[in-house]
Amino acid sequence: MNVTPDAFRRTKIIFTLGPATESEAMLEKMIVGGADIVRLNMAHASHEWTRTIVRRIRAISTRVNREVALLMDIKGPEIRTGDLPSPxxxxxxxxxxxxxxxxxxxxxxxxxxxxxxxxxxxxxxxxxxxxxxxxxxxxxxxxxxxxxxxxxxxxxxxxxxxxxxxxxLPGVRINLPAFTEKDRVDTSLGIAEGVDFIALSFVREAKDVNDLRTFLHEHGSKARIIAKIEDQSAISNLDEIIEACDGLMIARGDLGIECPFEDLPVIQRRAVRACIAKGRPVIVATHMLESMISQPVPTRAEITDVANAAYERADCVMLSGETTVGKYPLECLQMLDKIARRIEAEMDPDHQEPLNFSTEKMKILHSAVVLANEIPGSKILTFTRYGYMAQGLAALRPTCAAVYAFTPTIEVLRQMRLLRSVEPFLMPFAAKPDATIENAIEMLRQAGRIKPGDKLIVATDILAADRLVDAVQLRTVR
Known part of the structure; x- marks a missing residue:
């Protein structure tokens, strides 16, 4: 079944900041052009530059009224050769x-x-x-x-x-800590500047994620943890890593070196499916449009690679060198946008990934997604203080409907930029749930997201006697 494309892109886009995109003018073009998350690669970033660029991004986001998230990618353990007088x-x-x-x-x-x-x-x-x-x-x-x-x-x-x-060192267990002293210093800077995500490099087991989470808790940070899988140890411990993290990045650069190349597509597909089944966001990263670092158009193979990530229903695709040093960063963003929208228009709403959810709340959210998929042109509304309702709906992969997620907290809004099919809105909640729903509908109407006659599936809490209960409502926009 073909789905009529709309103005909403479900697959989110991350781009890495560098000389090609750090100017105020180019940053504004990238944010207005649809980027959802900006990645800061701390392997190459000074603290002075990081402070300056974080504040620049926040100021531009406020000015153009589109808050994007910040992902600090810390370096992790790394083995390198030393200096040579000549090659x-x-x-x-x-x-x-x-x-x-x-x-x-x-x-x-x-x-x-x-x-x-x-x-x-x-x-x-x-x-x-x-x-x-x-x-x-x-x-x-x-x-x-x-x-x-x-x-x-x-x-x-x-x-x-x-x-x-x-x-x-393929297959070799290296006894370096995943969270190094440099990472601690960089993460402290990220906490001070209020970044939304910390990406932990070369995660090998759940303990690596837990060590970072302990550090964040000790320093009062609510940043979410993205675990980067980059070697064979991570593949062996994939399920426990997904359970421990807040999101997974399939870092295909080092992963493609550490593992047999023919295994890489299998690993990617398995990791995406495992994340969907466990309700964790997943990012497909590295070499997506590598040729566009120097060329104005991608190869046909790269187009297919991006399309496969969208077909697999990954939450995000990510640009690296294409937007740090490439000649065509905005064109790369536009290319990902165009490919993702086209593939999403082909998605089959009857196709469902197997899910391992057993909680009553997830079953209620599942009913909301099924209802949305069966009502053409419908939208899903949800309300969340911490982002978990939106994350649950995103994990269920609604095909036909956007998820409009309302939160009173700007940090949660930014973190929801990671979630597939979720468009976040900032709005204070009223004392009564029904008033909150009506305020959200009015905001969507004014923003041009809905019109009279549209069907809204509302997944939220409602007041019943003296307590809140989970519920799914079907409303028609008046």
Missing amino acids: IQLKPGEIFDFTVHPSTSRESDQEVRSVDVNYRDLVNDIQIGDTVLVDNGLIRLEVLAKDQAHIRCRVLIPGQLSSRRHIN
Whole structure:
């Protein structure tokens, strides 16, 4: 069944801020153009820049009357090569050393070239026969031997090695903490500036998420946690990570290096379905429109990749290099918008993902979504102080109806920007639930979202005698 497209896009868009988008003029274009969340990558951001840019985004959002959310992506544990006086051209079959204690030398090995590594315990984690990938997997080596100071390898896939290149170790359990000291300092800045989400990199197990949550609670922050899955450990512990976090990011860059490439589409689909089943928002990220960093149009494969994320009913798609250093950041945003709307117009309302919800509240919300899907042109209204009603409705993936979610709290409004099919509104709640509903309907009418004769499915609390009860109402706009 085809659904007539409307002005509402269900798939949310995140873009990463950088030199290409940090100006006030371009930020305004991106926010007005439909961006929902702005990502700050703390691997490359100074604290002074972060403070300036957060306040700039908040000021622009207020001026254009469209509040967007801020996602601070903290760096997490990272293994990198050290500085080199000049790039090294590695040759096939060459013997090469990674040095974890630079002060230690072996006179008999002066002929063997080497580079320092920033992680001193690497020799304890890695084993003979393991694979070492450098510079996003462009260079591949095999471990031949190791001692307390050196890891000796053979070059399998050659390439040019330059300074401070990222190292991946597929299948190797690294004993670095997920929440590093740098992350603590950066997160403290994010808390002070009121960011809405913290993305935790290289999450391997639920404990990693819980450690960050403890830190946030200790510092009085209500920021939501996005767990980034980027290695094989995360895939093995996927279900427990989804349970522990507030949202999941499928970070396909490192994940595509750490896992066999043919497994990546399977992992993505499994992760999206698991998040939907457990009611957690999910983000598909990295390389979505990579060619548009330098080209004005995407490849056909990239178009299909974005379309697949929309077909899978992911909550968000995310731009990285395309909007940090790319030549066409606004065009990338518009391209995601156009593709998502077209795919959403093809969604089958009869298709339902299996859900594991057993609470009475979720069953009531499910009835609201079923009713909305069966009434053409209907809208769903809900009211929430913490965002959970909207999150439950988003997890049920209404196909035909937008979810208009009202909250009296601006922080909750921003956090609902993450949720598929949810359009949030800021509005104080009246003392009586029915007055709150009427105020919301009037706000929607004035905003041009509804017109007389439209059907509204209201999922909310109603006053019955001396208590509030969950209810679903069907109303016609007068």
